[in-house]
Amino acid sequence: MHIVLSTYRSSLEDALVDRGQNVLAIVPTAILEQRTTQAGARYQVRSVKSWDDSGQLARIAGDLRAQSVASVDTTDEQCLRAAALLRSMLHVDGQSRIQALRATDKAVMKDALNRAGLPIARHQRIAAVADAAPAARDLGWPLVIKPRRGFGTLGTSVISSHAELGKLLSTGAFNGLNIPNGLQASGMHLAMDAIPGGLLVEEFIDASAEYHVEVLRWRGEEVYAIPGRYPAPLLGTDTFGAVLLPPGTEHDELIALARAAADALDLETGFAHVEVLRARDDSLLIGEIGLRPGGSQVPRLLELQHGIDVPAVAADLATGQRPSVTLASSPGTIAWAAAVTPRGRITAMTPAEDILTLPGVIAATSDLTLGQLAGGALGSVALGTHVYARGATAELAERNAVAALRAWHITVAPR
Incomplete structure (x- = not known):
């Protein structure tokens, strides 16, 4: 049996079942009914209320324990620690609890990167949002405050001054997030001071660009290391996406830094998603590293550009096989762009068919339908429309x- 911990995607479960494997999915209790219906008779489903409920x-x-468990796997960052705990209880090989902690606790992660001599932003652990003010005496304003176990920029804020911090505290800006039910098992819906794992405050890096590098290793051997660039630094933008970078100077220095970050977290087998900032002085700093595939539509971008089937690769790892990856060469370069839909009920939307006629566009998909209630901005998690385009x-x-x-216009009626 293969145990898969997952939140909002069933791609790994589906890939394993398609190979004839026996699968048990563990999902948040809040979406148990939905995921059980989705699974049908293909695999079993159980649930937990919180990923931290040991x-x-x-x-x-x-x-x-009486069953033969071959693997415990996940491709979701918020599930990594729970998966590692289950492995230790069931005596199953795979990512260890300390590796999972380093990959999900930003303070522990940055300690490991710092010990390896890698460039990172100055930072401090804090117990409560109000503690950011004394931390600013060392780090300066503006500063960034975030949950140590956060993901998708949820709960991450850039605060410009002591006065702004006071105003945000007085207006209840840190009293909790309205997030989808399936994500509440992470604790990210709680008030900032109550989120499990505590908080981190760090100096704000005025970045001219932000990158990511997708890494896959098999028993110490690098299968691929593929760098990409976001359309804009993630903090403060309303446009998300990525473009994969062709070989060149920028390409090579990003890969070298990502390899060093993966080494710092002792990655032997599995995925890494490394985020890198380029400061205004042209220096590179590691923002974060996750020991999981890139999120949102990054797997789709890898498939379009290089023919990489990320769920199939994850299934290879789960079944103990060397990932079968041959990097295809697609003409030109492919980019993905996505936008957050404003809050409200969707009353009009440009058809995807119209977007497909625009220059360079090779695919256009939407998570939205007319009449649907759109939740608005939610970090890089809640995205509405996705465009993939090719260029020389x-x-x-x-x-x-x-x-x-x-050009993809969406009209909403305020809620």
């Missing part, structure tokens, strides 16, 4: 994707 995880492990260069591909995205 007692409930221990009960599940106790129920499974990375810059042209990105320009085509962003231009097509801007």
Whole structure:
């Protein structure tokens, strides 16, 4: 049996079942009914109220000890620690608890990167949002405050001054997030001071660009290391996406830094998603590293550009096989762009068919339907429309994707 911990995607479960494997999915209790219906008779589904509920995880492990468990896997960052705990209880090989902690606790992660001599932003642990003010005496304003176990920029804020911090505290800006039910098992819906794992405050890096590098290793051997660039630094933008970078100077220095970050977290087998900032003085700093595939539509971008099937690769890892990856060469460069839909009920939307006629566009998909209630901005998690475009260069591909995205008009009636 393969145990898969997952929140909002069933791609790994589906890939394993398609190979004839016996699968048990563990999902948040809030979406148990939905995921059970989705699974049908293909695989079993159990649930936990919180990914940090060690007692409930221990009960599940106790129920499974009499069965032959081949692997415990996840591709979701918020599930990494729970998956590692289950592995230790069931004596199954894979990512260890200390590796999972380093990959999900930003303070522990940055300690590991710092010990390896890698460039990172100055930072401090804090117990409460109000503690950011004394931390600013060392770090300066503006500063960034975030949950140590956060993901998708949820709960992350850039605060410009002591006065702004006071205003945000007085207006209840840190009293909790309205997030989808399936994400509440992470604790990210709680008030900032109550989120499990505590908080981190760090100096704000005025970045001219932000990058990501997708890494896959198998028993110490690098299968691929593929760098990309976001359309804009993630903090403060309303346009998300990525373009994969062709070989060159920038390409090589990003890969070198990502390899060093993966080494710092002792990655031998599995995925890494490394985020890198370029400061205004042209220096590079590691923002974060996650030991999981890139999120949102990054797997789709890898498939379009290089023919990489990320769920199939994850299934290879789960079944103990060397990932079968041959990097295809697609003409030109492909970029992905996505936008957050304003809050409200959707009353009008440009058809995806119209977007497909625009220059360079090769695919256009939407998570939205007319009449649906859109939740508005939610970090890089809640996105509405996605465009994929090709160009002769990375810059042209990105320009085509962003231009097509801007042409995708959505009208909402305020809630």
